Amino acid sequence: MAVIDHDAELARAGANVRGWMGGIFFFVRRYPLGAIGAVLMAIFLATAVFADQISAFDPFTTNARISLAPPGGEHVLGADFMGRDVFARIVYGARISLAVGVGATAMGCIIGVMIGLMSGFFGGWFDLIVQRLMDIMQSLPLLVMALVMAASLGPSLTNTIIAIAIPLVPNVARIIRSNTLSLREMPFVEAARAIGMSETRIAIVHVLPNTLAPLIVLATAQLGSAILVESALAFLGLGVPEPHPSWGRMLSESAAEYVRTAPWLVIFPGVAISAVVFGTNLFGDAIRDILDPRQRL
Amino acid sequence: MVETATPALATPKRETPAREMPIEAPALGAPVLEVRGLSKHFPVRKGILRRTVGHVYAVDGVSFTIGAGETLGLVGESGCGKTTVGRTVMRLIEPTAGTIHLDGHDVTRLGKGEFRPYRRQLQIIFQDPFSSLNPRKRAGDIVGEPLKIHEALSRGERRERVAALFERVGLRRAQMDNFPHQFSGGQRQRIGVARALALNPKLIIGDEPVSALDVSIQAQVINLLMDLQRDMRLSYLFISHNLAVVEHISHRIAVMYLGRIVEYTDKITLFTRPLHPYTEALLAAVPVPDPAIKRIKRVVQGDVPSPLKPPPGCRFHTRCPYAEARCKVEVPALREVEQGHHVACHLR
Numbered sequence A: 001m002a003v004i005d006h007d008a009e010l011a012r013a014g015a016n017v018r019g020w021m022g023g024i025f026f027f028v029r030r031y032p033l034g035a036i037g038a039v040l041m042a043i044f045l046a047t048a049v050f051a052d053q054i055s056a057f058d059p060f061t062t063n064a065r066i067s068l069a070p071p072g073g074e075h076v077l078g079a080d081f082m083g084r085d086v087f088a089r090i091v092y093g094a095r096i097s098l099a100v101g102v103g104a105t106a107m108g109c110i111i112g113v114m115i116g117l118m119s120g121f122f123g124g125w126f127d128l129i130v131q132r133l134m135d136i137m138q139s140l141p142l143l144v145m146a147l148v149m150a151a152s153l154g155p156s157l158t159n160t161i162i163a164i165a166i167p168l169v170p171n172v173a174r175i176i177r178s179n180t181l182s183l184r185e186m187p188f189v190e191a192a193r194a195i196g197m198s199e200t201r202i203a204i205v206h207v208l209p210n211t212l213a214p215l216i217v218l219a220t221a222q223l224g225s226a227i228l229v230e231s232a233l234a235f236l237g238l239g240v241p242e243p244h245p246s247w248g249r250m251l252s253e254s255a256a257e258y259v260r261t262a263p264w265l266v267i268f269p270g271v272a273i274s275a276v277v278f279g280t281n282l283f284g285d286a287i288r289d290i291l292d293p294r295q296r297l
Numbered sequence B: 001m002v003e004t005a006t007p008a009l010a011t012p013k014r015e016t017p018a019r020e021m022p023i024e025a026p027a028l029g030a031p032v033l034e035v036r037g038l039s040k041h042f043p044v045r046k047g048i049l050r051r052t053v054g055h056v057y058a059v060d061g062v063s064f065t066i067g068a069g070e071t072l073g074l075v076g077e078s079g080c081g082k083t084t085v086g087r088t089v090m091r092l093i094e095p096t097a098g099t100i101h102l103d104g105h106d107v108t109r110l111g112k113g114e115f116r117p118y119r120r121q122l123q124i125i126f127q128d129p130f131s132s133l134n135p136r137k138r139a140g141d142i143v144g145e146p147l148k149i150h151e152a153l154s155r156g157e158r159r160e161r162v163a164a165l166f167e168r169v170g171l172r173r174a175q176m177d178n179f180p181h182q183f184s185g186g187q188r189q190r191i192g193v194a195r196a197l198a199l200n201p202k203l204i205i206g207d208e209p210v211s212a213l214d215v216s217i218q219a220q221v222i223n224l225l226m227d228l229q230r231d232m233r234l235s236y237l238f239i240s241h242n243l244a245v246v247e248h249i250s251h252r253i254a255v256m257y258l259g260r261i262v263e264y265t266d267k268i269t270l271f272t273r274p275l276h277p278y279t280e281a282l283l284a285a286v287p288v289p290d291p292a293i294k295r296i297k298r299v300v301q302g303d304v305p306s307p308l309k310p311p312p313g314c315r316f317h318t319r320c321p322y323a324e325a326r327c328k329v330e331v332p333a334l335r336e337v338e339q340g341h342h343v344a345c346h347l348r
Helices: A006-013 A019-030 A032-049 A086-122 A124-139 A142-153 A157-183 A187-194 A199-235 A247-258 A264-290 B011-015 B082-089 B112-119 B139-150 B155-168 B173-177 B185-197 B215-232 B243-249 B267-272 B277-284
Strands: B033-046 B051-066 B071-075 B097-102 B122-125 B203-207 B235-240 B252-257 B260-266 B335-338 B341-343
Touching: A019 A032, A032 A086, A032 A264, A086 A124, A086 A157, A086 A199, A086 A247, A086 A264, A124 A157, A142 A157, A142 A199, A157 A199, A187 A199, A187 B122, A199 A247, A199 A264, A247 A264, B033 B082, B051 B071, B051 B082, B051 B097, B051 B235, B051 B260, B071 B082, B071 B243, B082 B203, B082 B235, B112 B122, B122 B185, B139 B155, B139 B173, B139 B185, B155 B173, B155 B185, B185 B215, B215 B235, B215 B243, B235 B243, B252 B267, B252 B277, B260 B267, B260 B277
Parallel strands: B071 B235, B071 B252, B122 B203, B203 B235
Antiparallel strands: B033 B051, B033 B097, B252 B260, B260 B341, B335 B341
C-alpha cells in the first residue's frame, strides 16, 4: 500500500525553500551530483583567479637541477624536464583553460544567438541561405574545423578561442532558430504586434528571453567541450603556444617521451582536464533539470 | 421553427447575476468600425519553387459596421473565417481586398508607421489566456507594455496607470509583480483585458475571449466586458462559436459560413426569426439543458466543404435542406429583407 507523505513530497519539490542558504541546501539535497559539479567548477574558478596566491613557484622559471623531479618534497607534483614546477603550471594553466572555455563559449553563443534569432524570426531567403551555411559548417567535424582554423590563423590564445568558437556557432544557431520558429507563432508575439511593437523589439524582448533556458544548458555543456578541444589542439601542437602552461600542451609534450619514466607529467594535467570537464557536465545536467519548464516557483 | 431553441441559450446566465442588457443598439453618428467587402485569400504554395497552386478562401467579401458602444457578435463554426476577420481588422494580416474604416478614416492601406496612431483605438483579446501572455514577464509589465510604446510616462506614472487598470479588471495591485503562471485562467484573461484597455481603445476585438475558460469564469469575464462597455462606451467585435455567450453580450449578430456572412441582424430577431437555413440549423443544434424538452431535430448533413474549393453559388447549398437548382449556380447577395435584417439566401 502506497502512502503519500505530503510534507515530504512538498519538501522534495522545494516548496519550503527560504533564502539563498536554503536554496543552496536544497540544491545539494536534490542534485548531489550537480553539487559535486558546482564544487569542482568553484575550485577551478578559484584556482584561476587566485593562481598567484596558490602557487609558491613561478610557472615559467626553469631550473635544470630539478629536471624531472618526482612528486613530493618541495615540488608537490614534481617538475617537468625543463625543471618547471608542475603544480604551478597546472594552477596557472587553469587561467588558460578558463579563458578558452568561457571565451570560446561566450563568443560562439553570442554569434550563434544573433544568427539563430534573425534566421528564425525573419525567415525567408535570409533563413534559407544561413541554414545552408550552417549545414556546411556542421558537416565538418568540430576538431577538424578547429584544426583548420588554428592552422590558418596561427597559434595564439585569441586565435585558439576563435578557432573553438566558430564550430560552436551552428549548434547554437540551430537551437535558437528552432525555438524561435515555435515562439514567433505564439499569441503573445501577436499580442505584442497588436500593441504596435516593432519586429526587432519583439524579437529581443519577447522571443529571446524564452530561448535562453536551452541555451544555458548548451553553454555549460560546451564549456567543458571547449576546454577539451583546446587540450586536443594543444596536443596536436596547434593550441596556446609555449611557454604558456596549457594543460593539453603539458600532456602532449610529455606523453610520448616521459610516460614511462616520469608518469606524473602525464597524470596530473590529465586529472585536471578530466575534473573540470566532469564538473561542468555534472553542473550542466543539474541546470538542465532546474530550467525545465514549470520547475521554477 | 426554432421555438425550442431560445430557452436553451440561457445556460451561462445561471451563474451570472442578472444584468440589465443594453438592448437598444446605440448606433449614432459615424460607426467606429466599417468593413466593406473584406477578403483574405491565403495562397497555398507547393514544391521547391513555392508556386501558388491555389487559395484558401478564408474570408470572402465580408461587410459590417460597429457603432460606438455597440457589440457585434460574429458566430460560425470553426474554420469559417471569423478569426481571420478579427486579425485582418487588427492588420495583423493584410487583407486581399476590401476596405476597413476606423472612425471614418480608411486604414486599409496605411503603412506600419501610419497605422500606429490607430492601433491605440483598436485592441484585441486573445482566446488562449495561457499562451497570450509571455511567461517570462511580470503581469504588471505585460499590461504596461502598450503604455511603454505609445506614451512617454515615467516609471512611477506608468506603474500607477497599470495599478489602476489592475483594479479596473478586478485584480489586486499587489499581483502586479507576479508571473503569469501564478494566476488562474480567469485571472490571466483579466490581465489580457487590462492590456487591451491600457490605451483607452474605442474598439476591442474579442477573439473567442472566453472559450478557453470554465463556464462560471466565462460569466465573470463577460460581465466584466459588459461593465467596461457601459462605463467606457467601448465597442466590441465579439468572435465566438458559442451562441449562448454571443446572445448574452451582443447587440447585433453576424453569422458566418465558409468565409461569408449569411445572416446579419439584431440579436432578438436572429434568435426568434432566423431566416437563413444555416442559422436555423445552428440554433437548432444548441443543446437544451432540460431532458423534458423534446426538440425537432434539424440536423445539417455532411461536413463543411473545404475553403480551398468552396462550392459555387451559395456556399451552403451542399448541406442545405431547401437547396434549389439556382443555389448551385448563383451567389446569393446579402439583401436587407426587412428593416436591419440582412440575409444571403435566394429563398427568403
